[in-house]
Amino acid sequence: MTARAEVPAVVDLDRVRKEYDGGRIVALDDVTLRFGQGESVAIIGRSGSGKSSMLNAMAGLDRPTRGRVLIDGREPPSAAHWTRLRQSSMGLVFQSFLLLPTLTARENVEVAMFPRIRSVAARRARADELIAEVGLTDRAHHRPGELSGGERQRVAIARSLANDPRVLLADEPTGNLDSRTSAHVLELLMDLHKTRGMALILVTHDPAVAERCHRQIRMVDGRVVEDRVHGGEGRAA
Amino acid sequence: MNGLSLPWRNLTQRPTRSFLTLLGVSLSVAAYVALAGLSRGIDNAARDGLTENGIHLIVTERGVVDIFASALPMDLESDLRAIDGVTNVAPDLANLVPAEADSHVLLNGWGAGSFLWDTVPLVAGELPSQDQPRSVVLGSRLAESLGKRTGDTVELLYEPFLVAGIAEFDSLMNDNRAILPLSSMQELTFRNGVVTVFHLQLEDPRDAEALAEIRATIESTWPRLRTASPEGITQDNRMVEIFQGFGWAVSAIALVMAVLIVINTLVMSVTERKQELAILSAIGWGRLRIIAMIVTEGMMLTAIGSAVGIALGIASASFVSAMPAVQGLVQPEITWWLLVEIVVAVLMLGAVASFYPAWRTTRMVPVTALQGQ
Known part of the structure; x- marks a missing residue:
């Protein structure tokens, strides 16, 4: 385990433990980690090693059994604070896309801006920009059921950028995609990471995906067994 | 969106x-x-119908579930008339009775000389005469729905009646009823010597104190009687x-x-x-x-x-x-x-x-x- 102090931290995990089923299952076992601004980090490990549990705790989607999760050095005191952080500082991308099936691609992006942007026109314009940024302008009016897996994930990525996050948390973003589409989606994520200067923390079991990141954290049975920095794509500006 | x-x-x-x-x-x-x-x-x-007839106070039998079941002796008329502040008393025998076309109509029997006859706004024919016991006045909407004119015959209580006149009442209830002499109504409904209600006119109906006193007098003198204003007639009616x-x-x-x-x-x-x-x-x-x-x-x-x-x-x-x-x-x-x-x-x-x-x-x-x- 390595605590990284050289860059300002955006997310800190402090002795985080997550138990399920009354303590019979330990998903995270006293994990302490620091994620710096602009870092690209891959969390790798086998299924059940605690990768996703860690990401969920970092996003405030799940509460640790013990320990603290700090955002910008402060522990959000309530669920409402976590919600506000997800509105303003975090973008989330999931393996199964998690788009709203009744909305079009553009509306799925637009809906993420409801809490922050009141003007319908401003939301629409911003959604159009983001849809263009992920290369889906011609598919903007299609619903998720009419899009391919790669297109859906690009919509999800556009949605995650809606509020200009400082950290993008992606849980197996290429897990449901074929290798060619995976490569495109990964390319998109890395480009966004670099051009926007946001931290990218992604969970993956694919070594090739992990190799693209500046830092790799390996997990086994809920514990961090390796935390190393290598070349990867470096840190965003 | x-x-x-x-x-x-x-x-x-x-x-x-x-x-x-x-x-x-x-x-x-x-x-x-x-x-x-x-x-x-x-x-x-009910309120509009009674008000249109110039009625200030209604006297019925206390506790009846159906107002048409109220049965008051005709003799009461003179006693009620003798109460201070009461200027007029009109007996009324009313019921819903079978009529033509498988319908039921409100039928009122009014005594000769009742002030109620003065409130009938005739538009055709004349009021039924006491000499013509089988004659009626129809409200205009009832006449229209039964397709009757003056001089026609209308069947009420399975008996033929001459339509002596047609009146155009303002209130819906009144304009859909038939009125005949009280004696005929009593005979046809086997209720000789009995009426359903007494309608009272008062010296000053706006004098709340006098009104309350009259009501108290009636209800204390005859505990089986109930008084009601036109507005309140439905409020204490069990039906x-x-x-x-x-x-x-x-x-x-x-x-x-x-x-x-x-x-x-x-x-x-x-x-x-x-x-x-x-x-x-x-x-x-x-x-x-x-x-x-x-x-x-x-x-x-x-x-x-x-x-x-x-x-x-x-x-x-x-x-x-x-x-x-x-x-x-x-x-x-x-x-x-x-x-x-x-x-x-x-x-x-x-x-x-x-x-x-x-x-x-x-x-x-x-x-x-x-x-x-």
Whole structure:
């Protein structure tokens, strides 16, 4: 385990433990980690090693059994604070896309801006920009059921950028995609990471995906067994 | 897309369920509107009819369930007339009787020289003479619905009557009735020497103190008698009370059903959409915003259900009041105020009903719903 102090931290995990089923299952076992601004980090490990549990705790989607999760050095005191952080500082991308099936691609992006942007026109314009940024302008009016897996994930990525996050948390973003589409989606994520200067923390079991990141954290049975920095794509500006 | 289009989209994406819920809410509101409208209509019909006849106070038998079952001895007339402040007393034997075309009409028997005859606004023919016991005056709407003119014969109580005159009363109840001499009515209904009510005119009907004194005198002298003002005639009438009680009970049940239907629909809807709601939470929608969206869905359902229900209720009440059995006895009284009351009540119930499933769902930890558990 390595605590990284050289860059300002955006997310800190402090002795985080997550138990399920009354303590019979330990998903995270006293994990302490620091994620710096602009870092690209891959969390790798086998299924059940605690990768996703860690990401969920970092996003405030799940509460640790013990320990603290700090955002910008402060522990959000309530669920409402976590919600506000997800509105303003975090973008989330999931393996199964998690788009709203009744909305079009553009509306799925637009809906993420409801809490922050009141003007319908401003939301629409911003959604159009983001849809263009992920290369889906011609598919903007299609619903998720009419899009391919790669297109859906690009919509999800556009949605995650809606509020200009400082950290993008992606849980197996290429897990449901074929290798060619995976490569495109990964390319998109890395480009966004670099051009926007946001931290990218992604969970993956694919070594090739992990190799693209500046830092790799390996997990086994809920514990961090390796935390190393290598070349990867470096840190965003 | 705005704050209303998302809830609207959620409703229209499940058209069958939304339609069935709307139907349930609409029928509940329709039942409420129709019953409340008819109930108020009964009150108004009785009040307007009595007021039009220049009646200040009514005396009936105490405790009768059906006002037409009231049986007072004719002898009372002179005793009532002797009370200080009473200027006129008119006996009236009234009943709903079988008429032509399988209908029932309100038939009044009035004594010779009664002040009530002076209030009849004849538009054709003449008043029935006491020498012609089998003659009647018809209200103009009754005459029209039976297709009668003066000189025709009309069948009442299975007996033929000459239509001596036609009168155009203002009040619906009066304009749909028939009036004949009291002696004929007593003979035909086997109630010789008996009347249903005594109508009183007072020296000064606006003098509340004198009115109260007269009422107290009558009710203390004859404990089996009840007095009522034209406005209050339906308030202590067991038959009307039973009808109104029944109406309110059905209305209350209907509204409770509407609430349960909305709760049930939204509980099912949000249970199915737990993952969608968790996605909203994951992308930064706060709990209140999600609750507001679900409550908006509930209020949309109840608002549309109210609008359809009001239309159905008005149509139902009109249909009921046009049925031969009650035609002319009651005109539904559906005011804007009643509709506003209903809409506000139903919207509030819709909000409350949808709040519960919304609150319940948003208590979940987002990751649980995201994982589809």
